[in-house]
Amino acid sequence: MADIKITNQPAQHRYEAHIEGQLAGYCEYNLLSEAVMFTHTEVLPEHEGKGVGSAIARHVLDEARAEGKQVIPVCQFIAGWIRKHREYAELVRPDVQRAFKI
Known part of the structure; x- marks a missing residue:
């Protein structure tokens, strides 16, 4: 598995x-x-799988937990995950949870 580095870009939300x-x-x-509220997640085609x-x-969920934030998973990928x-x-x-069938 490739080394994946994740960073928050607050200016771009x-x-x-x-x-x-x-x-x-x-x-x-x-x-x-x-x-x-997570609204959209996308993996670029060349990095799928x-x-x-x-x-x-x-x-993102670990960071929300660490900050004591609730999560609203509007993004279907995050809700499914x-x-x-x-x-x-x-x-x-x-x-x-009921609204997003979690």
């Missing part, structure tokens, strides 16, 4: 994943007072 200095994917977000999406999801990784479900309020 997104996290970026890089492999060997090349942009491999990103996750866009909106920061709210007590939550972070390298674990980039999962690395992004784990990173939480469904598969139930240890992150507590980051999503029960009413929001």
Whole structure:
């Protein structure tokens, strides 16, 4: 597996994943007072199948947890990832879980 480096780019409202200095994917977000709303995640075609999406999801959710933020997974990839990784479900309020079928 390639070494994936993820950084927050607050001015662009997104996290970026890089492999060997090349942009491999990103996750866009909106920061709210007590939550972070993830709106879109994309892995560039040439980096699909390298674990980039999962690395992004784990990173952004771990960072939300560390900051004490709730998560609103508008992005279908992030919502689906939480469904598969139930240890992150507590980051999503029960009413929001119902709305996004988590």
